[in-house]
Amino acid sequence: MKTNIILSGVGGQGILTIAAVLDAAALSENLFIKQSEVHGMSQRGGAVQSHVRISDKEVYSDLIPEGKADLILSVEPMELLRYIPFLNKNGWLVTDSNPFINTTNYPEKQDLYEQIKKYPYHVIIDATDIAKKIGNSKVANMVLLGAASNIIPLSEDSLLNAIRSLFKHKSDKIVNLNLEAFFEGKKIAKEFTDLTVNK
Amino acid sequence: MKHLLLGNEAIAQGAIDAGLSGVYAYPGTPSTEITEYIQKSKLTKELNIHTTWSVNEKTAMEAALGMSYTGKRAMVVMKHVGLNVASDVFMNMSISGINGGLVVVVADDPSMHSSQNEQDSRFYGKFAMVPILEPSNQQEAYDIMHYAFDYSEELQLPVLLRIVTRLSHSRSGIDFKSRRLQNEMQLPSDTSRFALIPMNAKKQFEKLIHKKTILVEHSETSSFNELTLSEDKEIGIIACGIAYNYVMENISEDTSFYSILKISQYPLPKEKIKKLYKHCDKILVVEEGYPIVEELLHNYFDTNDKIKGKLTGDIPLTGELNPNIVGNSLGIFQNAAKSIPDIVSSRPPRLCEGCGHTDLFNTINELIPEIGNKNVFGDIGCYALGSLPPLNTINTLIDMGASITMAKGAADAGLENAIAVIGDSTFTHSGMTGLLDAVYENSPITVIISDNSAIAMTGAQESSAVGRLHKICLGIGVHPDHLKTMIPLKKNHQENVELLRTELKYKGLSVIISERPCVRLSRDRKEDIKSKIASLS
Ligand SMILES: Cc1ncc(C[n+]2csc(CCOP(=O)(O)OP(=O)(O)O)c2C)c(N)n1
Ligand code: SF4
Numbered sequence: 001m002k003t004n005i006i007l008s009g010v011g012g013q014g015i016l017t018i019a020a021v022l023d024a025a026a027l028s029e030n031l032f033i034k035q036s037e038v039h040g041m042s043q044r045g046g047a048v049q050s051h052v053r054i055s056d057k058e059v060y061s062d063l064i065p066e067g068k069a070d071l072i073l074s075v076e077p078m079e080l081l082r083y084i085p086f087l088n089k090n091g092w093l094v095t096d097s098n099p100f101i102n103t104t105n106y107p108e109k110q111d112l113y114e115q116i117k118k119y120p121y122h123v124i125i126d127a128t129d130i131a132k133k134i135g136n137s138k139v140a141n142m143v144l145l146g147a148a149s150n151i152i153p154l155s156e157d158s159l160l161n162a163i164r165s166l167f168k169h170k171s172d173k174i175v176n177l178n179l180e181a182f183f184e185g186k187k188i189a190k191e192f193t194d195l196t197v198n199k
Numbered sequence: 200m201k202h203l204l205l206g207n208e209a210i211a212q213g214a215i216d217a218g219l220s221g222v223y224a225y226p227g228t229p230s231t232e233i234t235e236y237i238q239k240s241k242l243t244k245e246l247n248i249h250t251t252w253s254v255n256e257k258t259a260m261e262a263a264l265g266m267s268y269t270g271k272r273a274m275v276v277m278k279h280v281g282l283n284v285a286s287d288v289f290m291n292m293s294i295s296g297i298n299g300g301l302v303v304v305v306a307d308d309p310s311m312h313s314s315q316n317e318q319d320s321r322f323y324g325k326f327a328m329v330p331i332l333e334p335s336n337q338q339e340a341y342d343i344m345h346y347a348f349d350y351s352e353e354l355q356l357p358v359l360l361r362i363v364t365r366l367s368h369s370r371s372g373i374d375f376k377s378r379r380l381q382n383e384m385q386l387p388s389d390t391s392r393f394a395l396i397p398m399n400a401k402k403q404f405e406k407l408i409h410k411k412t413i414l415v416e417h418s419e420t421s422s423f424n425e426l427t428l429s430e431d432k433e434i435g436i437i438a439c440g441i442a443y444n445y446v447m448e449n450i451s452e453d454t455s456f457y458s459i460l461k462i463s464q465y466p467l468p469k470e471k472i473k474k475l476y477k478h479c480d481k482i483l484v485v486e487e488g489y490p491i492v493e494e495l496l497h498n499y500f501d502t503n504d505k506i507k508g509k510l511t512g513d514i515p516l517t518g519e520l521n522p523n524i525v526g527n528s529l530g531i532f533q534n535a536a537k538s539i540p541d542i543v544s545s546r547p548p549r550l551c552e553g554c555g556h557t558d559l560f561n562t563i564n565e566l567i568p569e570i571g572n573k574n575v576f577g578d579i580g581c582y583a584l585g586s587l588p589p590l591n592t593i594n595t596l597i598d599m600g601a602s603i604t605m606a607k608g609a610a611d612a613g614l615e616n617a618i619a620v621i622g623d624s625t626f627t628h629s630g631m632t633g634l635l636d637a638v639y640e641n642s643p644i645t646v647i648i649s650d651n652s653a654i655a656m657t658g659a660q661e662s663s664a665v666g667r668l669h670k671i672c673l674g675i676g677v678h679p680d681h682l683k684t685m686i687p688l689k690k691n692h693q694e695n696v697e698l699l700r701t702e703l704k705y706k707g708l709s710v711i712i713s714e715r716p717c718v719r720l721s722r723d724r725k726e727d728i729k730s731k732i733a734s735l736s
Contacts, residue, residue, distance in 0.1 A: 061521075
């Protein structure tokens with residue numbers, strides 16, 4: 001078993017929290033993991049990504065080869081498309097629908113959705129809105145992780161435990177907020193993914 | 200259970216577990232997290248490990264050498280261009296040798312993710328004739344630290360640990376070893392080797408030259424340089440450091456077609472290389488950075504068709520390696536990747552919303568129609584983003600401190616209204632000496648120190664300039680009438696423009712300190728800074 005996941009977004013949007021949950025969950029299942037991330041200049045509002053590789057055998061390269069990603073999970077729709085060269089032919093695209101516009105030539109969001117929908121396996125959800133309804137837009141990343149959880153070969157228990165241990169030093173309330181976000185994402189995506197897969 | 204660590208954190212933990220007494224460093228991507236990890240580690244307090252940031256890489260390396268002189272183990276950490284700054288002490292401490300183990304960790308940045316160039320630090324190691332270690336993955340990076348310190352003490356030489364961005368900033372599960380005790384203080388039995396007057400230096404240089412043979416012997420037997428010969432003689436691969444991973448990514452399913460020499464310790468093991476060379480019809484050299492090994496091999500064996508790599512065009516000469524590049528060079532079929540949809544536009548980094556640098560640039564931009572649009576000499580830090588649209592304020596960015604000295608040189612040539620823009624930390628790193636040049640000649644330039652009370656670009660570390668800039672400038676000899684302060688806020692815009700206009704008219708040296716904390720500092724940090732400034736004034 002080897003799973004390659006690209007997480008993408010804009011510097012400051014917090015994709016590393018998603019990475020931290022995946023890392024901890026994979027480690028608790030005694031799997032091998034490599035997870036590369038971006039530090040430095042690009043963190044100032046530039047494009048950032050993280051390559052997460054989980055396997056039951058030793059993982060060599062820190063970078064996912066082109067055409068080998070099983071999932072691109074993005075907190076921003078244009079940033080999702082930036083990593084298309086990495087997607088394998090049966091790979092999944094999961095993204096928040098909300099654009100993060102900090103450039104002058106940002107495309108029309110409908111055009112972005114059109115592009116994403118060209119790939120058979122995609123989930124576009126308003127994770128930010130779902131997160132707000134739960135109580136804090138910051139947990140949008142856990143909504144997305146929940147939405148992608150069916151595609152990720154880690155047990156739900158390990159993911160939930162990872163979320164718990166990541167936030168436990170903050171407060172019970174924050175732990176629960178994140179868990180709720182995860183479940184909400186999972187629920188919504190299930191309808192969505194079933195639909196998409198059946199097409 | 201394994202510990203999940205960044206490559207940088209693995210190195211830091213490895214150093215602690217190898218009996219470290221002090222880390223000395225100036226921040227710089229991709230090296231910063233090494234020092235930060237030790238600063239945050241619970242063990243640091245318990246073991247009284249020194250971790251405070253140094254003013255620049257040269258002061259850091261000298262302090263590390265001082266600690267080593269006392270017999271304790273020290274580490275100095277920097278990004279690749281930092282080694283240019285520290286190169287004076289680096290070249291000379293290979294002559295003097297060290298006492299307590301001394302490891303120099305340098306992080307290269309191929310592809311220039313956050314740097315001005317992609318220089319390869321292995322050249323410096325070779326230049327100084329010291330051993331170089333180049334771990335291929337995070338676990339090896341951890342393990343190699345124990346060896347590096349032991350080896351440094353055994354040889355009485357500093358050891359260079361060369362890493363690259365991808366190793367630094369990638370996480371993996373790490374097994375720890377047991378921790379070694381720190382060294383007791385023990386001054387060198389003979390200090391004359393540290394006093395490099397010519398008669399001592401000559402002796403020491405002879406010794407260093409003779410060590411070369413021993414170093415090569417060690418490389419031949421090092422477990423970090425593993426040679427595997429296969430029956431199939433078609434391709435032999437020399438894979439250096441992290442390049443080994445990209446090779447294995449492509450061939451780990453079935454390695455039987457390839458002979459491989461993994462290199463993680465230099466100088467190169469010549470015999471092992473000869474063996475591989477004789478065994479195989481073709482040799483592919485895969486290395487991150489410059490083709491330093493490949494070039495040597497062409498020299499060992501004369502240029503011929505057998506050695507392939509960057510110089511022969513099999514691997515690109517610039518930029519970072521990746522599994523696809525390496526797979527291609529091995530002749531392994533790579534799936535044609537889909538291209539990025541045309542609709543995707545670039546998203547370069549930019550100054551944060553509410554950053555004081557932006558208001559400063561707006562002030563300068565207001566005067567550009569009067570003074571010309573090529574007069575602003577910039578420096579390194581977040582404010583370097585002022586060279587991009589929509590601001591387009593800054594014209595130059597070369598190396599830390601060059602804003603002041605380039606402005607001075609241009610003014611010497613007759614350029615009027617030359618402005619230097621420099622951050623507070625860059626100023627204390629390398630700007631102060633240049634400012635003294637400008638004071639000495641009363642050069643007609645205006646230096647603006649954009650003081651945000653932080654080393655913001657690398658993650659808002661504490662700047663040793665905090666609360667000291669005025670006194671430093673006065674101490675260097677800036678005239679008090681031309682040492683001014685401004686607060687870069689929208690509401691002060693007009694006033695700031697007038698201040699700058701007045702100082703530009705003055706045909707001598709002016710310094711304007713533009714003060715506004717970085718928005719990324721927490722409220723607590725801002726309070727700390729306030730009280731620090733109060734206690735210093
Ligand atoms: C010799 C050298 N060391 C370190 C760096 C990495 N570096 C680039 S910018 C910077 C911080 C600059 O801080 P400051 O001048 O205060 O500007 P700020 O980012 O806070 O605006 C550092 C450490 C470098 N480029 N060159
Ligand atoms: S980190 Fe601080 S100095 Fe850098 S752009 Fe943001 S506000 Fe400005």
